[in-house]
Amino acid sequence: MTDNVSVVSFAQAPHVRETHGTTNGVEMLVPIFKEALDNVGLSKEDIGFWCSGSSDYLAGRAFSFIAAVDAIGAFPPIHESHVEADAAWALYEAWVKIRTGEVDTALVYGFGKSSAGQLRRVLAMQLDPYTVGPLWPDAVSIAGLQARFGLDAGLWTERDMAEVAARGRGGDPDELLRRPYFADPLRKHDCAPITDGAAVVILARDDRARDLTERPARITSIHHRVETPHLGARDLTTSPSTVAAAKAAGADGVTLAELHTPFSHQEILLRQALGLGDEVRVNPSGGPLSGNPMFAAGLARIGEAATRIRPGERALAHATSGPALQQNLVCVLEAD
């Protein structure tokens, strides 16, 4: 038996500003379950383990992931688990599950309907509820502070940020720089759009992967780390947790990187922290600045990297969680 696990299928719902479906994700998930399973000729009964990522706070209700199980049609009962985090961490749990030898396939999914609330205020609920939360520092403002630290330290310029935004979502940097501030020094194009969406990845142990697809993307390693929640205790101009995760994962020599960076300066920050040179294609998918379905966008980075990796290439997929890149996951992929 081999320990290697590969991504064999990836599907995602259209990135839209607002769906008319429920916050349980069912309407977004049903078609992409079918697409992801059809890609590899599997049915739901063939899946050994299911794992999802989502947030009750985003859905505005308790147990939103339970209703999402309706999208599976989970009877006979399934072997299943759920993380209250981006589904990239659900993929990690599923990857470990396959490596225990208990199962040989897993389906991972994430979903989020950000349009149901005011995302920047909802995310403020992640902060310390006794001393920080009551001040309501919202997610965009905290990211703005991070961008300002980097500008003041000379690590990036507003033009650098505009160029990232132009590449991610189109437009001319000169024109973008003439637009007003949204949360100084961030302009609207520096911030990922509010997006409803969902994503599905199917994993298989290598002895199955070859039968399922001609082009499996082998996961060589996944590592993740969290930093202190105290913003004042962190150096916000870099990302020690991403660097440590990348080092543990052996991310040297990658030539493709999908980075979960909801703000333009964070792409620059991670490029610098990870030492990604000009030879590395960063976010060829457009990245989160072109569509950022909460709790699915990190998983989608892994799916996008797996889809785009070329034979012989090594790729890095990154996912983040928490304020100002507090928690980070690095997944390294290879293709033969």
Next chain:
Amino acid sequence: MGKQRAAVLGVGQTHHRSKRLDVTMAGLCREAIDRALADAGLTFADIDAVVLGKAPDLFEGVMMPELMLADALGATGKPLLRVHTAGSVGGSTANVAASLVHGGEHSRVLAVAFEKQSESNAMWALSISVPFHMPVGAGAGGYFAPHVRSYIRRSGAPSHIGALVAVKDRRNGAKNQFAHLRQSDITLESVQASAMLWDPIRYDETCPSSDGACAIVLGDESAAQGRDAAWIHATAMRTEPTTFAGRDQVNPRAGRDAAAALWREAGIDDPLSQVDAAEIYVPFSWFEPMWLENLGFTEEGQGWKLTEAGETELGGRLPVNPSGGVLSSNPIGASGMLRFGEAAMQVMGRAGEHQVDGARIALGHAYGGGSQYFSMWVVGAEKP
């Protein structure tokens, strides 16, 4: 590489109370963690990764609180994973931590689960009206009472069985220094005289609302070398949808499937004879006989006879919830991990006054949602 052996090295829990206003969420978790680390004879420096579980974030009003708790959990600079599988989450969290060891990812993992219901209002959190679902509006008791009524009708159980369970569990809780409710003088008559809340469930047959936490230190074979440990013989998790035509909510298939997989992996073909102690998630008294059947300890319709004969008491054939169980302490997200941790304490001989003499094999069980999420493990004093 294949599956690595995994064992429980230490268990810790808080004193469970309706309102732990003396501590923050961080302080509550830390109280359980410090006891678990001390029980394992380890420090934070020995821990490779942390897994945190709790029930809905709306119960405290903090979104993904593991993020703001990272320092208190000793997770800063390390991997931190958050699990949420409804009421079964405490058990699922222990199972996920076990899989990190089974899969060879880590040598020592800290699993933590908590609920601090006094920070918010669980009844409110559970009552938000959502589209396409019939609002229950009566809390968990109102949801489960019809299942109990159906069980009584189907099994022909006499009406005092639920009260017998309540008396046993509360008296067991009196032997547990950490229990929320410690009622050594409770009687069948006093339970039967308590107010009817959700017919046929009376006040004394209902779990309390508790603030509390539980922590478990797990390790691989080398970490467990030369020390007392509760070896994990099997884990299982199953899920089914909340509602569909023909669903058996009294004896759900997800629970039966999980139990069958569990016993198979543990090499147990006669659970009633081979299991020495069981910590089963019983938030309403009648769920003891219901889960005894669902878990395969008895045939369907026969579970209540085991309870009536006193076989689930301490000293009986299968002591169930010697700790006092969920009926004595219910910090929701931690309640499942308490079942798993108490099972480990039994086979490590560390259960104090509620120790089952000579316990070598024990079951930890949790369920959640509308009786649709199940997680369980079997631990033993010997290596599997």
